[in-house]
Amino acid sequence: MNAADRLAVGGIEVVRLLDGTFRVDGGAMFGVVPRTLWAALAPPDRENRITLALNCYLVRAPGATILLDTGVGPDLGRRYADFYGVDRRPGLMAGLAGLGLGPEDIDLVVNSHLHFDHCGGDTVKTAAGRWTPAFPNARYVVRRGEWQQALHPVGRDKPSYSPGRLGPLADSGRLTLLDADGPVAPGVEAVLVAGHTAFHQGVRVTSGGETFFFAADAVPTTAHVGLDCIMSYDLYPVDTYETKKALLERAEAGGWVLGFSHDLARPFARLRRAGRRLEAVPAAGAGND
Numbered sequence: 001m002n003a004a005d006r007l008a009v010g011g012i013e014v015v016r017l018l019d020g021t022f023r024v025d026g027g028a029m030f031g032v033v034p035r036t037l038w039a040a041l042a043p044p045d046r047e048n049r050i051t052l053a054l055n056c057y058l059v060r061a062p063g064a065t066i067l068l069d070t071g072v073g074p075d076l077g078r079r080y081a082d083f084y085g086v087d088r089r090p091g092l093m094a095g096l097a098g099l100g101l102g103p104e105d106i107d108l109v110v111n112s113h114l115h116f117d118h119c120g121g122d123t124v125k126t127a128a129g130r131w132t133p134a135f136p137n138a139r140y141v142v143r144r145g146e147w148q149q150a151l152h153p154v155g156r157d158k159p160s161y162s163p164g165r166l167g168p169l170a171d172s173g174r175l176t177l178l179d180a181d182g183p184v185a186p187g188v189e190a191v192l193v194a195g196h197t198a199f200h201q202g203v204r205v206t207s208g209g210e211t212f213f214f215a216a217d218a219v220p221t222t223a224h225v226g227l228d229c230i231m232s233y234d235l236y237p238v239d240t241y242e243t244k245k246a247l248l249e250r251a252e253a254g255g256w257v258l259g260f261s262h263d264l265a266r267p268f269a270r271l272r273r274a275g276r277r278l279e280a281v282p283a284a285g286a287g288n289d
Contacts, residue, residue: 001098007257007268007283010208012061012187014259016267017095019054019071019121020088026050028232029220041223049085052221053264054117056092057214058099059205064185065101066108068203068214069261070121070134075165080116092121106135108185111142112216113200114150115160118261123165131165133172140169141184143192144177145199157197157235193218193247195240196233202247211256212268218244221263222280225271248278257283 005016026048030038042050059066071092072080080086096102111119122140123131133140153161169175176184178201183189193202196217203214217233218240219225227245234240251258252271258280259268269280 001095005267007212009205009210009212009257010187012059012205012207012212014205014212014268015058015060015095015099016259017056017058017067017092018090018264019056019073019092019095020086020090021051021053021264022072022087022117023049023051023085030223031228031230031232031234031237033226033229038223038229042221051264052262053267054086054088055259055261055263055267056095056121057259057267058096058101059188059203061185061187061205061207064107064188065105066110066185066188067106067135067138068110068259069112069118069216070109072117073120073122073124073134075123075125076116076120103135104137106138108188109135109138109140110184110188110190110203111140111146112202112214112261113146113197114142114166115197115217116162118216119166120162123168125165131168133169133174139174139176141176141178141190143190143199143201144179146197146201147175147177149197149199160233193243195236195238195243196231197235198239211254212259213247213251213256214259215247216261218247219258220261222260222266222269223263224260225278225280252278 007014026044044050054071057068124134150161151163181191187207189204191202205212230237230240257268268283270283271278272281
């Protein structure tokens with residue numbers, strides 16, 4: 001793990017843990033933005049695919065060790081793995097082990113939403129073929145509306161959710177469903193940033209007058225800081241535009257550091273104004289020059 005994967009937020013440490021990479025169509029990732037523009041930001045391969053990270057963030061706060069999202073996990077079906085060209089190196093569990101942590105050391109898992117590439121590591125399959133929570137001592141936190149959508153997906157949502165592997169979280173008695181914004185641990189707050197899904201949430205970490213905000217799929221990469229860069233996967237793109245605009249303006253004004261679900265090269269960035277636009281720049285304190 002290199003220095004660019006670590007960020008100090010006052011007395012809290014945030015670490016990017018890479019569950020691997022996958023490849024998707026670049027046009028789908030940038031929606032209405034013309035290829036000539038997005039390709040300059042994210043060069044595609046010959047099949048028009050771009051490589052994306054499966055970023056998870058470890059928050060080491062006083063009294064709590066917290067995971068923000070868990071990647072695709074070790075039990076992704078072969079069909080999904082082949083279709084998306086998934087490469088799970090180094091993997092979330094290996095990243096934790098590199099920090100001297102095991103699954104039992106995680107106190108809290110906060111899912112931005114429950115698409116398979118963000119919560120696949122929440123559960124693991126036992127030798128008997130049953131799903132069980134991957135972090136046995138953790139409390140799992142997600143929005144109530146997102147949980148309900150994940151268990152009963154409809155229409156275009158169905159390929160993104162895996163309801164069969166989520167049930168054990170509720171059965172374990174360790175599931176917390178949120179109905180509103182609010183703290184989930186000291187210095188850590190869940191915040192609705194709807195658009196990608198109706199109940200998609202980000203996570204704000206504050207300590208010592210500094211702020212880190214995990215934007216998840218509201219701003220999946222630094223290339224998506226542009227307001228027009230909205231994924232075709234977003235179910236409510238108008239909401240994405242409005243919530244992203246408000247989030248980015250507040251982040252720039254407050255000097256926040258942002259974290260991104262799918263940016264391989266830059267897991268942390270601040271924003272600066274360039275005329276009428278905002279652009280992502282390396283975040284001081286995250287191992288960047």
